[in-house]
Amino acid sequence: MSGPIPKNGVLDMPAYVGGREAVEGVENPFKLSANENPLGASPKAITALKNPGDPSIYPDGGAVALRQKLAAVNGLDAARIVCGNGSDDILTLLAQAYLGPGDEMLHTAHAFLIYKLASRATGATPIEVAEQDLTANVDALLAAVTDKTKIIFLANPNNPTGTMLGRDDIERLHAGVPDNVLLVLDGAYAEYVDPTLYPAAFDMVEAHDNVVTTRTFSKAYGLAALRLGWGYCPPAVGDALNRLRGPFNINAAAMQAGLAALDDQAHIEKSRAHNTQWRDWLVQQIGGLSGDAMSIGVRSTQANFILLEFADAAHAQKAEAAMCAAGVIPRALTAYGLPTRLRLSIGTEAGNRAAMAALENLVKGDGA
C-alpha cells in the first residue's frame, strides 16, 4: 500500500450511519427517523435567515451575542458557555480535550453513537456499561470507573431509549466519581421534558469542576440544518474547548437564527405541548392495537420519540419495511443494539395518523 495512512484506529471506526431519509417510490414520506421538530423552526428564526447580513465578513468567533442571550434566557453565566457547530462539535471537542490512547470513556449500553465515535477517534477505549430496563444504572456506572476513566457520557433523556435519570441519581453518580473524571450530561431533549421534573444540572456545572452539560438547537428549536449547539462548562473545561475549537465554528446564519429562536420561547412551549399530546396519543393508540398478524408493544419516553417493540428482529424489520412503504419512516435501532425495536419520532398530526394507520394494517395483516 502506498500513500498516506490514517493513524492507528481510524480505519477500525465505522462511519456514522444516520436514519433513513427517503423511500424509493414514495413521494414526501413522513420522516420520523431523526427526532426533528415537526412544527419546524420558529417563524422568527426563518425571518432572521432571510436577512443574513454581509456574507463576506467573518462571523463573531466568540459568539458573544449568542452566548449572552443563552445566558439571559436560561439564567446562566455567559462566560461558561461554549458554542459549537451542533452539540456533536462540543461532544467531540470534550473527547479531544480529555481522552487519548489508554484512557477509558464510559457510556451506557444503548447510548448515542457519537460518544463512541468521538472517543475512538482520540485512541481512547469506550467501555459499555449495562443498563437496567433500558435506563442508565448508576451503580453499574460507578462500578465501571477505573483509574483510566476520564469521561462519562450520559444523555439525559437518552437517545434512543428515551429514559431519564432524576436529580438524586445524577447527584449520586457525580458524588461517586473521582474529581478527575468529567461527567458530561447531554441534554439534547431537555426542552421536551416537563420543566418541573427536569434535572437541568446547570447548578451542578457551577458547583463542580467536573460536570458539563450540552444543549442543541437541532431538536425542539428546529434548526438541525444549521448545526448549532452549546455546552455549559466549568471555567477550566471551557478554556480547553476554546483552545481546541475552530476559531469560527459557528457560522453567521446559525447565530442569527439561534438568536431569533431564543426570542421565541412560545414556540418551544408550543412544540413541547404538541409533543406531549401526540406522544400520549400514539402510546395510547398503539397500546390498544389488536390483530392476529403481529403484536406491537410500545414504550413512551421523556423525549420526542417513542419505541415500538416487536417479538423479534424479523418482525421489527418487516414493520420497518411496511411503514416505509406506507410513507412513514421510522429509525431502525440495530446499530444501537436494539434490533427488536424501532424508534418513531413524534410527527405532525398527519404523520402520526399515517404511522397509526400503517401499524394498524400490520397487526391485522392487511397491506404490505
Ligand SMILES: *Cc1c(COP(=O)(O)O)cnc(C)c1O
Ligand atoms: C440529536 C442529538 C444530539 C444533537 O446533535 P447536534 O449535533 O446538536 O445536532 C446530541 N445528543 C443526542 C443524544 C442526540 O440525540
